[in-house]
Each structure stands twice: as C-alpha cells, then as structure tokens.
Amino acid sequence: MSLLRFKMVDAAINHTAVEVKAPSGRPSDYFGELVFGHEAMKKYLSKADYKALLDTMENGSPLTRELADGIAAGMKQWAMDNGADHYTHWFQPLTGGTAEKHDAFAEPDGEGGVLEEFSGKLLVQQEPDASSFPNGGIRNTFEARGYSAWDPASPAFIVDTTLCIPTIFIAYTGEALDYKTPLLRSLTAIDRAATEVCRYFDKNVGRVNSFLGWEQEYFLVDEGLWALRPDLMLTGRTLMGHESAKNQQLEDHYFGAIPTRVIAFMRDLEYECLKLGIPVKTRHNEVAPNQFELAPVYEPVNQANDHNQLLMTIMDKIARRHHFRVLLHEKPFKGINGSGKHNNWSLGTDTGVNLLAPGKTPSENLQFITFLVNVISAVHRHNGLLKAAIMSATNAHRLGANEAPPAIISTFLGAQVSAVLDKLENSKSDAAIRFDAKNIFKMSGISHIPTLLMDNTDRNRTSPFAFTGNRFEFRAVGSSDNCAEAMIVLNTAVANELSEFKKAVDAKIEAGVKKEKAIYEELRRMIKESKPIRFDGNGYSDEWKNEASRRGLDCETSTPLIFDRYLDRSTIQMFSDMGVLTQIEIEARTEVKWETYTKKIQIEGRVLGDLAMNHIVPIASKYEAMLLDKVYKMSQIGGGLDASSDIALIKMIQRHTAAIQTGVSALIDARKAANKIEGERTKAICYHDTVAVCFDEIRRHIDKLEEIVDDQIWPLPKYRELLFLR
Ligand code: ADP
Ligand code: MG
Numbered sequence: 001m002s003l004l005r006f007k008m009v010d011a012a013i014n015h016t017a018v019e020v021k022a023p024s025g026r027p028s029d030y031f032g033e034l035v036f037g038h039e040a041m042k043k044y045l046s047k048a049d050y051k052a053l054l055d056t057m058e059n060g061s062p063l064t065r066e067l068a069d070g071i072a073a074g075m076k077q078w079a080m081d082n083g084a085d086h087y088t089h090w091f092q093p094l095t096g097g098t099a100e101k102h103d104a105f106a107e108p109d110g111e112g113g114v115l116e117e118f119s120g121k122l123l124v125q126q127e128p129d130a131s132s133f134p135n136g137g138i139r140n141t142f143e144a145r146g147y148s149a150w151d152p153a154s155p156a157f158i159v160d161t162t163l164c165i166p167t168i169f170i171a172y173t174g175e176a177l178d179y180k181t182p183l184l185r186s187l188t189a190i191d192r193a194a195t196e197v198c199r200y201f202d203k204n205v206g207r208v209n210s211f212l213g214w215e216q217e218y219f220l221v222d223e224g225l226w227a228l229r230p231d232l233m234l235t236g237r238t239l240m241g242h243e244s245a246k247n248q249q250l251e252d253h254y255f256g257a258i259p260t261r262v263i264a265f266m267r268d269l270e271y272e273c274l275k276l277g278i279p280v281k282t283r284h285n286e287v288a289p290n291q292f293e294l295a296p297v298y299e300p301v302n303q304a305n306d307h308n309q310l311l312m313t314i315m316d317k318i319a320r321r322h323h324f325r326v327l328l329h330e331k332p333f334k335g336i337n338g339s340g341k342h343n344n345w346s347l348g349t350d351t352g353v354n355l356l357a358p359g360k361t362p363s364e365n366l367q368f369i370t371f372l373v374n375v376i377s378a379v380h381r382h383n384g385l386l387k388a389a390i391m392s393a394t395n396a397h398r399l400g401a402n403e404a405p406p407a408i409i410s411t412f413l414g415a416q417v418s419a420v421l422d423k424l425e426n427s428k429s430d431a432a433i434r435f436d437a438k439n440i441f442k443m444s445g446i447s448h449i450p451t452l453l454m455d456n457t458d459r460n461r462t463s464p465f466a467f468t469g470n471r472f473e474f475r476a477v478g479s480s481d482n483c484a485e486a487m488i489v490l491n492t493a494v495a496n497e498l499s500e501f502k503k504a505v506d507a508k509i510e511a512g513v514k515k516e517k518a519i520y521e522e523l524r525r526m527i528k529e530s531k532p533i534r535f536d537g538n539g540y541s542d543e544w545k546n547e548a549s550r551r552g553l554d555c556e557t558s559t560p561l562i563f564d565r566y567l568d569r570s571t572i573q574m575f576s577d578m579g580v581l582t583q584i585e586i587e588a589r590t591e592v593k594w595e596t597y598t599k600k601i602q603i604e605g606r607v608l609g610d611l612a613m614n615h616i617v618p619i620a621s622k623y624e625a626m627l628l629d630k631v632y633k634m635s636q637i638g639g640g641l642d643a644s645s646d647i648a649l650i651k652m653i654q655r656h657t658a659a660i661q662t663g664v665s666a667l668i669d670a671r672k673a674a675n676k677i678e679g680e681r682t683k684a685i686c687y688h689d690t691v692a693v694c695f696d697e698i699r700r701h702i703d704k705l706e707e708i709v710d711d712q713i714w715p716l717p718k719y720r721e722l723l724f725l726r
Helices: 001-016 036-042 047-059 065-081 119-126 180-198 223-227 232-237 260-274 302-321 362-381 381-392 415-426 482-509 515-529 542-550 561-569 569-577 583-637 644-675 680-708 721-724
Strands: 086-090 106-108 115-117 146-150 158-161 162-171 206-220 280-285 289-295 326-327 341-349 433-435 442-443 465-467 472-474
Touching: 001 206, 001 223, 036 047, 036 065, 036 232, 047 065, 065 115, 065 119, 065 162, 065 232, 065 569, 086 280, 106 482, 119 146, 162 180, 180 206, 180 302, 180 362, 180 482, 206 223, 206 381, 206 482, 223 232, 223 326, 223 721, 260 280, 260 289, 260 326, 289 302, 302 326, 302 482, 326 362, 341 482, 341 561, 362 381, 362 415, 362 515, 381 482, 415 515, 482 515, 482 569, 561 569, 561 583, 561 680, 569 583, 644 680
Parallel strands: 086 162
Antiparallel strands: 106 115, 146 162, 158 162, 206 289, 206 326, 206 341, 280 289, 341 472, 433 442, 465 472
C-alpha cells in the first residue's frame, strides 16, 4: 500500500462516529424553526400584511410595493432574531445546482455608522451578475441581464447566518434561465387542465395540486480515501477500479443495520432538515455497500423540489462534518447498483381527493380511471421526451449504457389495474365502476369482475414508471438531477392530454352524446392507443428491447440524440400550447444540455488520461523494474533458477501499459478533433461516439494492472476500501 493510501485507510478505520449535538426538544418543537412559515409570519407581520401575503401565496394575487415593504421588514426582523446577518436570492440555474450571492443587511447610514436594511424592492427582485450561468445563447442574443424574482409560494429559510429567499431566474426579455420558472408554469397548466376535467365529476373542485415525494439515494465514502481518488473528486465517479471480490452478491446491505458512523451522519442531517421544514421520514441502507436512502413525506411539487435541492446542498455539508463525502453521482462504482431519485407523483384536488387513488363511489372511480388513463396516454405519447427529461451524461449509466437497463420508458400498472383497463377496453356498455363495502374495486355488469385491493398493488422494481396504488413512481430520475425537469415534462404532458381529452368529450356532448358515455368512449380509445406503453414484465431484459422497438417506443440510447426529442414539432407545440416553454427557451435549454454533456465527458476524458499516465503507468513500470531486477539477478546466479513466470508477468505488464498509452493518445486525438466542432449538438454527438467510447478499453487495462501490481505501491484506494470502510 502506498504510504498515503495506508495513512488514509488507517484514518478511515479509526474514525469513530462524530458526536452529534442532541436536538433540544422533540421534532415537533424544532420543525421549521429556520423557516419563515406561518407561525413566524403571524408573529412578525401585521395582520393585514399576513392576510394579503396568504392571498398571494394561495391565489397568486399581485403584491403591492407597500405590502412587499411590510413583508421585507418582518422577514428581516425574524431573520436577525434567528442569527442571520446576510440575505440572498436563492435560485436554480441550469447548472443543476443552486446559486446564491450573499449581501449583508448592514448598510452605511451616511453618518459613519451602519443600519440593517432590507426593503421590499430587494425582496421582490434583484439583478444578480449572472453572465456566467448557462443560458444556451439567450443572453448573448438579447440582453446580457438576468433577474431573480421572489417566489412567495415557497417560504424563505435560514442557512447558517444567511436568509435564503427562493426565486425564479429569468432573462431581461423574460425567458426562463432556471428550473423553477417552467416548473411553476407547468403547475399552473396542470391545475387548469385537471380542474376542468374534475368538474365533469364534481363541480366543487376549484383547484388541482401536483404532489411530489422524492426518495434520494446516495453513497458515502470516507473523506481521506475520497481525497486520494482524483476521479471521484473531479467527476463524482470512479473511472477505474477493479471490482471488490465481495460487493453486493450476498445482498447483505439492503435494509441492514445502519453503521454507527453513518447513523450519526443521518441523525445530524435529519435534525438540520427538520429545522428547515423538510419533512424527512424514512432512512435505510440501499442495495449496494455504502449506499443509503432518505425520503421525506410528499409535498406540493414546488416545495418538494426546493427541499430536494436544499437537501443536496446540506447533505454535502453535513457529510464533511462526519469525515465523509456524499456521492450523488448516478453510478459512482462499476459493477454495483447506481443511485436514483424516485419521483412519487400524484394529483390532488382542493376538496381532498387524490385523483390517482381508487375512490368510493362510481363517480369517483370513473374520475380515477379517467386520470389514470390520461397519464398513461401522455406517457405513451411523450415517452421519448420523458426519457430526454431524465437523461444526462451521468444518468446514462443507469439507463442505456453498458451495464444499465435499456433506455426505454414504459409503465407498469400491475395485474389488477391492467385487468380493469382491459375490461373497460372490451366492454360495450358504459358500466359503472364502483367499490363494494370492503374497498374492493369492481366493475358491475361485467362477468369475472377484476378486484383491486387499494393497498395491495404489486411491485415491479424494473419499471421506470410504475403505478403504486395511489401515485406513479417515476424511477428513472437520476440521483443528482434537479427533479424539476422530470416534473415539468410530466405535468405538461398530462395537462396537454387532459385538455385534449376535455375537448374531445365536450365535442361529443355537444353532438348529443350523454356525458358518461362520451367519457367512456374517449377512454376506450385512449386505452387502445396507449397500450404499447404498458409493460409488466422484466424491464431490464434484452427481450424487452426487441419487444419495445416492435411496439414503436423510443429506444434511442445515445444521450445527445435523446435530447432531440425536445425539438420535435409535437414537443414545441405542446409546451407552447400549455404556456410552459417557448421555442426559444426550449432551443436554449437543449443547447445547454448538449454543452453540459460535452463538458462532463471532456472532464472525464482528461482525468482518465492524467490518472493513467501519472499514476498508473509509472507505478506499473516501477513494479516492472523490480521484476526485471529480480530476473536479471537470477540470470546472474544461474544455478537452475527459473525466471519464466516472472518474465511472463513482465510481458503482461508491458502489454497493459502499452495498451494504456495507445488508448490515452487515441483519447486525446479524439478529444482534439471533437473540440474543433462548432455546433453544440454535433460536438456532443462526437464526444459520445468517439471520445466516451475510449474509456472502457483504457479502464480494462488499468483494472488488470490493479490485480497484478504489488498492493504495497498501488496509490489509489481500492473498491474494497471505498465501499466497506465506514
Ligand atoms: P416505498 O415503498 O416506495 O419506499 P414510501 O411509502 O416510503 O414508498 O413512499 C415513498 C415516497 O412516496 C414518500 O416520499 C411518500 O411520502 C411518497 N408518497 C406517498 N403517497 C404519495 C402520493 N399520493 N403522492 C405523492 N407521493 C406520495
Ligand atoms: Mg419507492
């Protein structure tokens, strides 16, 4: 073991759990104490301001300047009472992370002193110097300014000593430069379209909310070992490393006892989350060694997404406190499971009905089936686009690349729901759908009635989009992703589907067809048409690839080409009809996607080349020299000593180091050629087709050397150390 590696392994073994300061009181005492929520608002705002703010939060009514000033004053006072001395607009640029620029409350008062200032103007809108955020050309073409604007629907919070105000981020000309803007627009779209459809069933519905419950998977690695892995440090994943003899074969990690050092980290993290109003609920070991999961209770999408973005930042911070590094990359280690971020998604009315849960009355059940079928139909129609929404250079390792399952979106409904849809598709009558006394789902008037127990839906872990009884679980989302992208596409596609459904049903009603019959007829047609998206079998199998392609589903595996779906005429039309993204915005965002893809592969290529040439080849050569020395001395002594196996070993090392050198120079040439390309799309395609393809061969030889070269001089922490020390 190299001296440094030895030291770090030794340190990792000796790290004990960090003492966590016990929270004072119970979660109900400190939940949301760092959030400017209703309690703080009531305390720090005048009654009139509080009422007006509620109206803005709930109904989007415009804020007056006076109101903004009143709120800013209250917010500032609350923040200072809780130890804050700075404020920031907190937004979500297209980098995938969050952005913040802190300003002090303190302002010179003109008389040699300072005063704490925070006006409504500063609360509502700012102009961050944002010229270096990704913009896909929007800001170059038009005006180089960007604005951040307050999102009153998501409460402000305090991190360390800074008041963070969630904002959208837009160009001077109004185009979105972030995730939150289109997310909010998509929530408006789904609200509008879904509410109209709900009114077929219940005139009292005034609003439909979209909910998100994310499950965040991640790895923890000891920080000393991490620091000795430039690949983990710079790319978030290991670009080399021989499989550990034991990894997840025994399946002994999943739901196992959580290691002491890890539980200390989790408790610390949960405490911070609860203070920030993130309703964390579940924690457990995941399938791979050193892989874990954290999930909160679901919330409205906007808040849930802000909370996930915030979580990713604080996770990193808390992990460091515990001498860990958190890996959010989708595939940090070859040969073992990657990480995802399951997005549990549902729609609910302001009358308290979950539109994706079977109901109690025939009317509620028809409503449930209506929404279910509209979702399935939207997913079918836009399966390629949904894949584009979750695809990235990093998530490609979970979908489409080497060991990953096929990059195909399908939906799993389970045997019982499928049977209901089949019955409906083939039924001639407009038979009512209802529950009997035991919550058993029935369709009357049809023999061999399929039954559906509400909480007894079967599970299929291989489905990228599974119905789980009262919600859909979009599992293909990447662990490092901003959930917003998936939520924007899903909500917009479903909104679009619902509004077309409404148009078709209304047309029938106008032509004299009775409402229920019109709905049934339309549903029947949609069930038939969207059938190819339904798949209950093994989504990871090769047979499915062939079958899916026969069914006409999108089977493209190249990430840059998958992004093309954003520019399909039907996509542009849909986003524009729903008022979510303009063509200019879509084009700009797609540019950013290609650009980001290229940069990620470029960085990986550089790191791999550097490591191969500066770490691996020199160390292998050193070992080779030791062997040569031995062989030489043996030949000097003679006396029947046989050096043939040593010579074979030397030749083997020679072969691998030579192949690495050739591979690296091919990689450099490919990169140079790709860098000359002008267009972002063509460049990304070139990086995919000619650069990324070089990685595996180089890695193969490095991993072989890891097996041969003396462990005492190997510089990089091995998989067994990264994955099992904690
Ligand atoms: P699993 O068995 O998949 O781990 P959990 O019960 O732990 O399921 O829930 C996973 C996530 O789904 C949680 O965030 C939970 O709050 C969320 N969830 C539950 N019901 C809904 C719903 N109706 N809409 C959206 N998310 C939901
Ligand atoms: Mg789940």
